[in-house]
Amino acid sequence: MIKSRKKHPVIKVKGTARYPWLNNPNKKWKEEFGEFTCDLVVDKDQAEMLKNTLRPLYEEELQAVQQQHEGKKIMQRDIPINEDEDGIIVKTKVDAGGKRKDGSEYKLSVALFDAQGKPLPEDVLVLGGSKINLAFRPRFYYVPAIGFGVKLEPVAAQVLELAESGVNSRSADAFGFTSEEGFIANGGETLDQVFDAEETSETEVTANF
Numbered sequence: 001m002i003k004s005r006k007k008h009p010v011i012k013v014k015g016t017a018r019y020p021w022l023n024n025p026n027k028k029w030k031e032e033f034g035e036f037t038c039d040l041v042v043d044k045d046q047a048e049m050l051k052n053t054l055r056p057l058y059e060e061e062l063q064a065v066q067q068q069h070e071g072k073k074i075m076q077r078d079i080p081i082n083e084d085e086d087g088i089i090v091k092t093k094v095d096a097g098g099k100r101k102d103g104s105e106y107k108l109s110v111a112l113f114d115a116q117g118k119p120l121p122e123d124v125l126v127l128g129g130s131k132i133n134l135a136f137r138p139r140f141y142y143v144p145a146i147g148f149g150v151k152l153e154p155v156a157a158q159v160l161e162l163a164e165s166g167v168n169s170r171s172a173d174a175f176g177f178t179s180e181e182g183f184i185a186n187g188g189e190t191l192d193q194v195f196d197a198e199e200t201s202e203t204e205v206t207a208n209f
Contacts, residue, residue, distance in 0.1 A: 008057055010135045010155055011203045013050055013090060015042035017130045022110045022123075022157055025096035032098030036110050036154055040090040040134050047081060054079055056140060058150060065148050075147030092136045094153035111156040115177040120159065129163035 018039040025034025042050070058079065066074055080091040097107040112120040126132065135156045142148045 008138050008140075011050065011053055011152075012133055012135045013040060013042060014133050014160075015046060015090065015131075016042040016136075017126060017132050017163075018086060018089070018128055020126050020128060020130070020157075022097050022112060022126045022154065030095065033095060033107065035093050035095050036108075037089055037091075037093040038134060038154055038157070040092065041087045042090055042134075044088065047090070050090065051079065051081065052152065057138060058140070059151075062148055065142045067195075067201075074142070077147050077149030080152055089133075090152065092134065092150075092152040092154045110154050113156065113158045115158065115160050117158065124159075124162070126157060126159060127163045130159055131161035133158040133160065172201050 018041055020038040021034075021036055022038055025036050027033070027034035062074070062076065082089055082091075094110075096109070096179060097105060099105050102131060105185045112124075112126060114120060118125075135158075136152045136154045139153050140149070141151060
């Protein structure tokens with residue numbers, strides 16, 4: 001296992017949340033700490049913008065891996081953007097915690113905000129069908145057994161329209177947004193402050209894909 005070579009800037013994409021676990025981690029597959037996940041249904045413009053942003057980073061990191069393993073064929077995994085019956089899907093996930101080399105534990109969370117950039121109250125759940133801006137950081141990895149790839153790790157979400165139920169249904173407005181006006185909650189810290197904050201711990205990207 002090889003750690004991500006460097007920390008890349010946060011990327012923001014607008015879409016509709018599908019099967020989000022952003023308030024609390026999903027512990028179905030990782031019982032100890034769980035993981036935060038969110039599929040984001042996006043329109044073609046958002047998908048193309050994201051691909052154009054990630055491609056040069058992908059090639060840069062791949063070249064570094066190839067130089068470290070000269071003469072070895074490096075298997076390449078696709079960027080986690082695909083299409084299914086709901087539309088174009090951006091898949092994001094990040095471990096909610098882990099253990100450092102010295103045995104100590106750390107925990108992570110996804111910062112949640114309303115349309116005005118104010119923190120969401122703890123009792124407000126981001127459910128499937130909510131329209132959001134999702135911010136994530138690309139984390140590149142190379143594991144000889146599975147190859148080279150990138151994991152999109154959610155950092156924060158801004159809720160533009162809060163869904164009232166977890167039922168996901170396809171509709172015309174699920175694939176495009178024209179305004180940042182929407183759901184508002186009281187709070188203090190702004191969304192930009194979270195993006196500017198430095199991470200307090202380095203984590204290794206595991207091969208659980």
